[in-house]
Structure formats: C-alpha cells, structure tokens
Amino acid sequence: MTSVFATTTAAPLTEIAQHVRHSARYLATLSTETRNQALEAIAQALEAASVEILAANQADCQAAIAAQLPAALMARLKLDETKLQAAIAGIRDVARLPDPVGAVQIHRELDQGLVLTRLTCPLGVLGVIFEARPDAVMQISSLAIKSGNGLILKGGQEAVRSCEALVNAIRQGLAQTNIDPAVVQLLTTREETLALLQLDQYVDLIIPRGSNSFVRFVQDNTRIPVLGHADGICHLYVDEAADVQKAVAIAVDSKTQYPAACNAIETLLVHQAIASEFLLEAVVALQLRNVELRGDDRTREILNIAAATEADWSTEYTDLILAIKIVDHLDEAIEHINTYGSRHTEAIATENTQTAATFMAQVDAAGVFHNCSTRFADGFRYGFGAEVGISTQKMPPRGPVGLEGLITYKYQLVGKGQIVATYSGAKAKPFTHQDL
16 A cells, blocks of 8 residues: 555545545444554554654754754654654553443433434544644544544644654554554645645544644634644743742743643743742742743832733743733732633642632633643643643533544434334323433
8 A cells, every 4th residue: 555645636635535534434343452453553663663753853853953943843843762752652552541432421212112322433534734743643643543533644844754754654553454554644745734624525623733823724724623722821820828939840840841832831920929939039940941031010120031011911932931920819810811811721829729729710721720830731641642632612622632532422213113203292102211
C-alpha cells in the first residue's frame, strides 16, 4: 500500500476521504483486543524508526531556524528523544484504557418485546489540522485507532518531514495487523487545508491545533463541526489568604514550565492585601527565569517594571511575558477572568477553602484549579493517555479531550412487529418504560 497520500486538488482528496471512511467503518467493527494490538504495533514501529524520525525533525528545526520561526512555534516543533519516548509511552497508555466503543448507556424496555438500547460508537472520520506539533500525530493517531475512527492529518509546512516520518512508521505498524493502514492519512500541501474543510460529506469532525488566528480561520471556513479553542488566556489569582511560598512556586511553574503551551498563565492577579509581600518575592523567581513583567499602575508602585496596557489583558503571549494586576477583592478577580479569559484554565492560590469554592463555582472555564499549576490541564496528566486537543466550548466535550470526545452514540430498537398505531388514540396501549 502507498505509505502516504498527498494531493493538490480537491478531487483526489475526495477519493482519499472516501477511502478513509470505508476503512474506518471496518475499524469500528474490530474487537478491543485487535485495536489494542494495533496500538502496540504502532508503538513498536515508532521505536524502530526513532532514528529516522528524530533526523527528520532535526531537518525541520534547522529549516525553521533559517526561516526565523517564532520561538513559541519552535518550542512546539522540536521533537527530541525524551519527547518521542513520552509520546510512545502515551500510545501504550491509551491501549490500557477502557474501550469507549460499544458501551451500553441505556437498556430499556418500552413494552414487552420492544427493547431500546443506546450504544456508544465512533464518530467516523476526523480531520486534524495543526501547526508545528509533530507529537500531535502520535497522540491523535492512537486515540483515533482506539476509538475506531478514521484520520486525515494536515500538519504545518514547518513540520512536514517530521509528520511524514511519523505517519510512515504508524502505517508500517498498522500493516502488521488486520487494520488497513489507509485509515490514517497525511496531507502535505497548503491547498489541501481549504479542500479538507469542504469535505463535510466525508469528514465528521475537524480538530484544529494552533494559534488563535489559525483556529478562527478554520472555524470560519467549514460547515463541519469544529472542536478546539481559539485562545489560551489563563490566569492565576493569588488571594489574600494564599501561602506565599506555595503561590510563588505555582506562578513560576504556570508561566515558565512550558510558556508556549496554551495552559500557561498570561495574567497574574494579586489581592491588594498580600501584593507587596507576594510580588517582591515572586519577581525574583520570575526574573531569574527571564520572564518579562508588565504591570498595572498599582503593581508598578511596588515593582520597577513596564506598564501593562489594556491589550495585555486579552493577549495570549505563548512566551516568557506575564501581565500583573492588583485587585481589591475576590469578586474583582472573578470579574476580570470572566471578562478577559478564554474559558480554558484558571487557578486560585489560597488557604481559604470557602474562597476557593466560590472562585471555582463562579469562574467560567473548562478547568478551575485550587493551589496547583495551570499546566496540569492536559489529557496525559488527567489520565486520558493522550489528547486530541482542548475544547473551551460550553457543550461537551470540554477541556482536554481524550477518547470520550471521539465517540457518539446510536439508538437500537428491537421489536417483534410492533407498530405505533397500537400506542396511539383513545385505546392506546401504555408503554412500560422499564430499565433493564
């Protein structure tokens, strides 16, 4: 079989989508054991191809440096041995997770001999478009196979060599199983992005992973449902009852552990009663890690830093930049977050459990954390094995999306010749509606 399909016109892409859909229908019928064996085969193939994969990524990184790719994208693009092995371990973690397909959600007798069942089933075909992130190929492929879905991947040009090496290995692994390698496809040209967005007849869900402008572009140019988030504007609120040492550690980790991530904080809110004590200690720890600080007028009375503008409160830096604002009370912090936040992940540092409960109840976000780093907002850390992305929409799935976000359900009704007329009219027979 061809290892990778790449096209430049809509017609061949339609054929690819049809092929993926056909392969996905077969995949959906396979046993849990077969799909788990396929994941192990993929993990082994990636391990065997690790030298080629890392070499391809090194070539991508060198080209990106020459093209002066922004630092945030460079951080996402780089795939070293540690990151590769972690992703492979994630594939095996996915294999160990319960099978999301075929779960009985409802088993109900409508009447004697008329039984309704609601079963989980795959969505069908996923179209995933992402910038830089070659590790997303492994995460999403493993989740797609486990959940019985076909997959069309479209990576950014900056990661094309890495993506090709990864998909080749994945398909080589699938070729050792009963699963058609054609169920995973990679597109490589810019023209294919728009073409993929028009395939609403064949693609059931689009998952974009990238910048704010990129995700909004995807959302504005397709009729296919889109799962994703356009911004990652996250906050840490340091309450007057915070433990200063604990709060400093949380702030530093939330900002600097991986500043290019969408769950890194962009704004630090500090209660006025603790502002001097906290900020004088936090500034040392943050500046030691080369964080550029910007503050409102009250913050600048304490710290000699640049002034924050109105635009800073609604900016996702994905860089070592942090805006700081002093607030008078909890309600002001919550109001600021609900005004400028992106419903991604928000955190509070406090030893007052009632204050924390109020914050967590009133802040509108997919993740609300108490006394821990926002960087925990991640599918792997949540025990999902991996994630296809993070959703900030109100309707589920919300937050880090793992297997449960890639399934839907169908109703199966089995009878013995019943007709609706029997249950209608003046002498209608009643339903039993008994859960079995």
